[in-house]
Amino acid sequence: EPEVTQTPSHQVTQMGQEVILRCVPISNHLYFYWYRQILGQKVEFLVSFYNNEISEKSEIFDDQFSVERPDGSNFTLKIRSTKLEDSAMYFCASRLTGATNEKLFFGSGTQLSVL
Amino acid sequence: TQLLEQSPQFLSIQEGENLTVYCNSSSVFSSLQWYRQEPGEGPVLLVTVVTGGEVKKLKRLTFQFGDARKDSSLHITAAQPGDTGLYLCAGQETSYDKVIFGPGTSLSVIP
Numbered sequence: 001e002p003e004v005t006q007t008p009s010h011q012v013t014q015m016g017q018e019v020i021l022r023c024v025p026i027s028n029h030l031y032f033y034w035y036r037q038i039l040g041q042k043v044e045f046l047v048s049f050y051n052n053e054i055s056e057k058s059e060i061f062d063d064q065f066s067v068e069r070p071d072g073s074n075f076t077l078k079i080r081s082t083k084l085e086d087s088a089m090y091f092c093a094s095r096l097t098g099a100t101n102e103k104l105f106f107g108s109g110t111q112l113s114v115l
Numbered sequence: 116t117q118l119l120e121q122s123p124q125f126l127s128i129q130e131g132e133n134l135t136v137y138c139n140s141s142s143v144f145s146s147l148q149w150y151r152q153e154p155g156e157g158p159v160l161l162v163t164v165v166t167g168g169e170v171k172k173l174k175r176l177t178f179q180f181g182d183a184r185k186d187s188s189l190h191i192t193a194a195q196p197g198d199t200g201l202y203l204c205a206g207q208e209t210s211y212d213k214v215i216f217g218p219g220t221s222l223s224v225i226p
Contacts, residue, residue, distance in 0.1 A: 106157030
């Protein structure tokens with residue numbers, strides 16, 4: 001089965017530093033998402049992206065966050081100035097369409113630790 | 116605000132027992148999905164239900180979507196240690212909307 005690939009698997013950074021989390025969605029998919037999961041808490045929606053623009057973003061996705069699809073294959077999440085509370089597992093997901101019965105594929109995540 | 120609740124939060128049972136976990140909301144969803152998540156991994160889709168009253172079976176797992184499309188249940192028959200994991204329900208209100216997740220039920224099946 002095709003896979004969503006995320007790199008790195010672990011990222012440790014100092015508070016205030018910029019981080020870029022990288023994702024390679026499934027090649028023919030058109031809808032892309034970032035979610036995060038703080039340890040012991042639920043999976044939270046951050047942002048959805050379609051046709052090279054943000055479709056929807058949550059309250060978590062403030063001005064410190066940005067997403068980009070710089071080429072035809074990568075989908076990145078940038079946090080400009082990390083805070084301690086940004087420590088979480090970040091999941092990228094993609095699917096072919098936005099239909100309600102369309103399967104959403106998740107990557108294995110990037111564990112971000114902000115010190 | 117869309118919100119999904121799950122119960123119980125934690126469940127520990129003996130191998131061979133049956134169990135049911137529940138997912139509830141005050142919102143109507145076009146679809147509800149069930150995922151299983153292993154530690155350090157992303158959620159993996161088990162099933163999607165889209166029609167009120169729909170029942171789907173996946174081996175020993177039975178999923179039901181409530182008639183009003185506000186709730187769902189997952190029933191596992193004769194649980195095995197390999198069923199241990201975090202079970203997440205997730206919903207999508209309308210087409211092209213985001214998928215939101217419930218807090219999960221952590222299942223532990225003891226041999």
